[in-house]
Amino acid sequence: MERIDGKPNLNGVWQVMNTANWNLEPHSAGPNPVADRLVGAIGAIPAGLGVVDGGEIPYLPEARERLERHRANLIRHDPEAACYLPGIPRATYMPYPFQIIQGNNDDILMAYEYASANRVIHMQEVGIPPIDTWMGTSYGQWEGDTLVVTTLALGPGLVKLPAGEMVEGVTWLDRAGNYLTNHATVVERFTLMGPNHIDYVATVDDPTIYSRPWTIRMPIYRRMEPNAQLLEFKCVPFSEHLLYGDLIEGQ
Structure with a gap:
């Protein structure tokens, strides 16, 4: 495989093929969480075997209370619905x-x-953001042929939810309401297993809401089209009515 300064070449356009964004944990297929039955199967939730080692995220009891609030307000609270960065x-x-x-x-x-989200991986010792x-x-940093990335300071502060409520923000991990806080440390490992396949493993440690660190793992695949590229998905116009519809309707 091609290498850059002796390290695996990860350049390219990549994408997963799983249902992790719907729910990291194992889950059955389900109906569209917001639309009525007039839309039929459009927007239904696909079933998934889960990507969490052991199958379940180890929430502390008080953290599970917030998880249940999320699940009672899936669209009204999910930052993805508001086009916030993921x-x-x-x-x-x-x-x-x-x-x-x-x-x-x-x-x-x-x-x-x-x-149009992005992040820079600072190739240096872990610091204080x-x-x-x-x-x-x-x-x-590189550990052999594995790129190990440690991410800290994940937290948006106060945010306006699609419901209009201002709350202390947390990072949602999927559309099922699983989440982490700004106390979390996320350690990702990217290992190139062939020219078109990355083995991806991420461990989340957040003692304020979990009883122990936990891990997800999945393959990531190279997009193979000759013209593979990122297209625009600027979702702000799609979320404006959800966020500010009360103001528009009041005019």
């Missing part, structure tokens, strides 16, 4: 491609089709 690791397994741009001994850029942001701050 955070890590969710950006990796959303149903949109992303691109890795890797050079010689430089930082690595990951650009995502969803909402100056501020919490939607995508956090990512630090990378």
Whole structure:
């Protein structure tokens, strides 16, 4: 396989083929969570075997209470519905491609089709991020042929939910309401297993809401079309009525 300065070449457009963005845990198929039966099977939730080691995310009891609130308000509370940036690791397994741009001994850029999100992998020792942001701050290093990325400071602060409520923001991990807070440490491992396949493993540690660290794993596949590229998915216009429809209707 081609290498860059002795390291695996991860350049390319990549995408997962799973249902992790609907729910990281095993789940059955289900109806569209917001539309009535007039839409039939459109927007229905596909079944999934799950990508969590052991099958279940180990929430503490008080954290599970917030999870249940999320699940009672799936669209009204999900940052994806509002076109907010997805955070890590969710950006990796959303149903949109992303691109890795890797050079010689430089930082690595990951650009995502969803909402034109991006992050820089700072190829240096893990530091102390100056501020919490939607995508956090990512630090990378090579362990043999595996790119190990540690992301900290994942937290949007106060956000306006689609329901109009202002709350302390958390990073949703899927459309089922699973989440992490700005206390989390996310360690991702990207291992090139062949020219067109990355083995992806991410471990989440957040002692404020989980009883122990937990891990997800999945393959990521190279997009093989000759013209593979990121297209625009600027979703702000799609979310405006959800966020501000009360103001429009009041005019």
